[in-house]
Amino acid sequence: MKMEAHSPEEYMEQVPEERKAALHKLRQVIRENLPDGFQETMSYGMIGFVVPHSLYPAGYHVNPAEPLPFISLASQKNFMAVYHFAMYADPGIYDWFVGEYPKHSKTKLDMGKSCIRFKKPGQIPFDLLGELAAKLSPKQWIELYESKLKK
Template sequence: MKIEARNPEEYVKKIPNERELGFSKLRQTILDNLPEGFEETMNYGMIGYVVPKSIYPSGYHCDPKLPLPFMSIASQKNFIAFYHSGIYADHEISKWFIEEFPKHSKYKLDMGKSCVRFKKPEHIPFELIGELVKKISVEDWVKLYENRISNK
């Protein structure tokens, strides 16, 4: 399910009613905890949080015209998706998140390499997401990203 939107506010307005409150709270949790330097934008048809080209002019290696992506949130067909590149790129953060999740949720963790899926908005552990968002600064993300890219 792709939502066509020019900006994050328009995206949120197009989310199904039963998800809008939880999705908006997830977005606000990210914004409240987002380290300085990251920017909210539309990225790949989702609300994205990126390192802007003003900070990292090289951009994303897959398409250098784009800023370096870090996180995204989306309303998919059957779930709300939270994408966090740090979970994928940093084993310690991934391990921490997997260990912490049961302390914040009575539901089973539904997670891919960088995607955490929430079938119902009320299943989102907002406090844990806030903690995760704070864990990586722009500088840390750029270093981790460049290290991963150079190792390929």
């Protein structure tokens, strides 16, 4: 499901009605828990929370014109997704999340390396995702990101 949105607000308007409340709450939880310095924007067709060029001029190595992504939210065809790039880069954060998930949800975790998928709005563990969003400051994310680039 590709949406042609130019702002997070426009993206939210295009989300299917049955997902709007859950995605709105998820967006709000992330915004409330992210450390200062991250910026909300559109990133790769999704709502993105990024390290802006003002804090990290080098940008994303895949496309330096883009700011460094950290968390993205998407409404895909069959699920809603949270992409948390530090889980891909840091096995400790990944393991923490996988270990905590059963304490917050009765559903089986549907996850890739950085993508957490939710097929039903009622399955989203908002508090846990808020904790995940708060795990790293922009400075810590930049340090982790750069440490993985150098390998």
